[in-house]
Amino acid sequence: MEKKKGLSLQTILTIAGIALIYLLAFLLDRIPGVPIMLTTVLRKGAIYSLVAVSMNLLNGFTGLFSLGQAGFMLVGAYTFAAINISSGIRSTVYQYYDPLLKFSLTETLQNALGSTAGTVLGVFVSLLLAGLLAAVLAYLIGLPVLKLKSDYLAIATLGFAEIIRALVQLEAFAPVTNGSQLLRGFPYFTDTFMPFVIVGICIAVVVLLINSTYGRAFKAIRDDEIAAEAMGINLAHHKRMAFIISSFFAGISGALLAMYQTTVQANTFKSAMTYEILLIVVIGGIGSISGSCIGSFLFIACSEWWLRFLDNETYIGAFKVPLLRTGFRMVVFSVVIMIVVLFFRKGIMGTREISLAGLADRLRKESVKGGKEA
Amino acid sequence: MRNILEIKNLVVTYGGIEAVKGIDLKVEEGKIVTLIGSNGAGKSTTLKAIAGLVRPKTGEILFDGAELAGKSTDQIVSSGVTLVPEGRRVFENLTVAENLRIGAYLRKDSLADDLARVYDLFPRLKEREWQQAGTLSGGEQQMLAVGRALMARPKLIMMDEPSLGLAPIVVRGIFEIIREINRQGITVLLIEQNANMALKVADWAYVMQTGSILMQGSGKELAANEEVKAAYLGTAK
Numbered sequence: 001m002e003k004k005k006g007l008s009l010q011t012i013l014t015i016a017g018i019a020l021i022y023l024l025a026f027l028l029d030r031i032p033g034v035p036i037m038l039t040t041v042l043r044k045g046a047i048y049s050l051v052a053v054s055m056n057l058l059n060g061f062t063g064l065f066s067l068g069q070a071g072f073m074l075v076g077a078y079t080f081a082a083i084n085i086s087s088g089i090r091s092t093v094y095q096y097y098d099p100l101l102k103f104s105l106t107e108t109l110q111n112a113l114g115s116t117a118g119t120v121l122g123v124f125v126s127l128l129l130a131g132l133l134a135a136v137l138a139y140l141i142g143l144p145v146l147k148l149k150s151d152y153l154a155i156a157t158l159g160f161a162e163i164i165r166a167l168v169q170l171e172a173f174a175p176v177t178n179g180s181q182l183l184r185g186f187p188y189f190t191d192t193f194m195p196f197v198i199v200g201i202c203i204a205v206v207v208l209l210i211n212s213t214y215g216r217a218f219k220a221i222r223d224d225e226i227a228a229e230a231m232g233i234n235l236a237h238h239k240r241m242a243f244i245i246s247s248f249f250a251g252i253s254g255a256l257l258a259m260y261q262t263t264v265q266a267n268t269f270k271s272a273m274t275y276e277i278l279l280i281v282v283i284g285g286i287g288s289i290s291g292s293c294i295g296s297f298l299f300i301a302c303s304e305w306w307l308r309f310l311d312n313e314t315y316i317g318a319f320k321v322p323l324l325r326t327g328f329r330m331v332v333f334s335v336v337i338m339i340v341v342l343f344f345r346k347g348i349m350g351t352r353e354i355s356l357a358g359l360a361d362r363l364r365k366e367s368v369k370g371g372k373e374a
Numbered sequence: 375m376r377n378i379l380e381i382k383n384l385v386v387t388y389g390g391i392e393a394v395k396g397i398d399l400k401v402e403e404g405k406i407v408t409l410i411g412s413n414g415a416g417k418s419t420t421l422k423a424i425a426g427l428v429r430p431k432t433g434e435i436l437f438d439g440a441e442l443a444g445k446s447t448d449q450i451v452s453s454g455v456t457l458v459p460e461g462r463r464v465f466e467n468l469t470v471a472e473n474l475r476i477g478a479y480l481r482k483d484s485l486a487d488d489l490a491r492v493y494d495l496f497p498r499l500k501e502r503e504w505q506q507a508g509t510l511s512g513g514e515q516q517m518l519a520v521g522r523a524l525m526a527r528p529k530l531i532m533m534d535e536p537s538l539g540l541a542p543i544v545v546r547g548i549f550e551i552i553r554e555i556n557r558q559g560i561t562v563l564l565i566e567q568n569a570n571m572a573l574k575v576a577d578w579a580y581v582m583q584t585g586s587i588l589m590q591g592s593g594k595e596l597a598a599n600e601e602v603k604a605a606y607l608g609t610a611k
Contacts (some may be wrong), residue, residue: 152417190468212478213475216468216472216474216476216479217479219465219467219468219472220465220468220476220479222464222467223467223468224463224464224466226459226463226464227459227463227464227465228476229427229447229474230427230447230451230456230457230459230463231451231456231477231479231522231523231526232427232447232448232452232456232479232480232526233448233452233476233479234446234447234448258381284576286465320599351467
């Protein structure tokens with residue numbers, strides 16, 4: 001009984017906490033004079049949260065070490081862009097090619113349903129399609145790749161991600177992908193609330209999945225494949241599902257990134273991006289959803305804002321501050337990941353999740369303990 | 375009594391090397407049957423073949439009259455055969471309760487009765503219900519491994535060296551449990567290097583050597599057999 005009571009308190013506190021975050025995001029869009037850096041960090045951080053969670057679902061919860069995330073994001077981003085380029089500037093965007101897709105999903109829906117409803121539905125359907133195409137591709141790649149284990153799987157997925165990036169830039173696909181030129185002219189967002197809502201829904205789905213019997217099977221596979229198989233868990237099926245679901249959400253986050261950047265270019269989705277996401281997952285804690293979210297906001301804040309100064313040559317009077325120059329930020333990041341891997345292997349959260357009730361409980365226990373000792 | 379499991383001419387190979395060389399084996403319903411033998415005799419391989427974890431090259435594995443060879447492990451588990459793997463292999467980062475629920479992964483009905491039954495059998499697990507399995511002692515992990523397998527509601531439970539790496543007093547406890555499980559009507563197929571204990575609890579026993587069955591008999595008979603004594607019980611002739 002006690003257990004149940006604690007759970008409901010935790011649920012209430014969690015819902016309250018989440019509501020507060022959304023209220024703040026909502027208000028932020030309406031307050032003038034918010035530093036642009038803050039909104040950048042929040043928007044990009046939210047998008048990275050989703051892809052970090054999707055990677056964590058695979059690496060942290062199913063124990064499949066995959067490095068294909070950037071590739072699936074790319075598929076999502078290109079899908080979203082290609083089906084939504086507005087007719088007005090299509091010929092300018094596809095400067096050198098004859099565009100194959102001569103429609104814009106969002107525009108069509110806008111004409112049919114009116115501006116607001118059309119945009120919402122159009123973006124929603126496009127995001128879903130972006131995720132689905134990434135998922136289909138994951139299914140195909142998974143057929144040969146998921147037979148591999150640990151580092152071999154990592155190398156193979158990394159390879160496939162690079163192959164995707166190369167294919168997209170191929171001349172033959174240019175009528176859709178615009179070759180190595182960028183795609184633009186699709187719907188984007190100018191607020192913080194909308195990405196928060198979409199990312200929130202997606203992460204909620206992942207959380208529900210992880211806490212279902214299905215998720216328990218994923219964790220069993222992570223802990224001991226042979227025992228999981230002996231318990232009747234179909235390894236191939238569950239690994240495939242984890243891979244597909246993870247890629248689905250990576251695809252959606254890729255599409256969101258496209259919306260955030262307002263343009264898409266294949267070169268954004270290099271393997272360096274996958275490493276960034278891996279860094280976030282490791283710093284946040286492999287096997288912790290809230291850890292991945294905290295990690296991604298922290299990482300984006302550092303790379304976009306707080307540690308920017310490392311890349312700028314700085315003079316104090318006539319004295320040139322040593323080491324500060326373009327690229328030094330990456331050196332610092334590399335040192336940070338080495339320190340994390342060597343000394344804080346569990347990251348910020350380990351495998352735990354943030355829980356306000358748990359936090360309150362711990363504080364109470366500490367004070368009780370303190371009282372007893374005194 | 376009828377045979378719940380019947381193996382005919384089972385051959386299992388690992389990359390061309392025959393680990394099991396055409397054995398015949400019968401397990402009567404409601405009995406404890408043990409398979410003893412030294413390292414590399416092919417005991418574990420036999421169990422893995424029954425559980426579908428390795429594919430037999432030739433031979434028949436009949437369970438309740440249905441052919442198991444060639445079926446996948448999940449199909450085999452749902453037909454009523456579970457394996458307690460060698461070395462316990464609990465899911466270390468999951469709680470005791472989660473471990474038990476994984477054992478019943480393929481069942482869709484209510485688990486409350488079975489959880490109660492397992493906790494009844496192992497009160498220690500009830501105490502540690504919310505603890506991570508990795509923090510349990512070796513003996514407790516073995517209890518969990520057995521409890522997890524019971525959650526699938528098996529007709530036949532196969533145990534691969536449940537006494538491995540456990541203190542003698544814990545081993546005695548485990549064998550008590552094996553008897554108790556059997557009393558509740560579950561057939562047990564047991565692999566052991568601890569032949570002494572195994573022969574004591576077993577109704578029927580097989581001795582395996584380098585992939586073949588050397589002899590068989592009731593537990594008592596084999597325990598008294600001079601050859602078995604010399605080779606597996608550590609008593610001089």
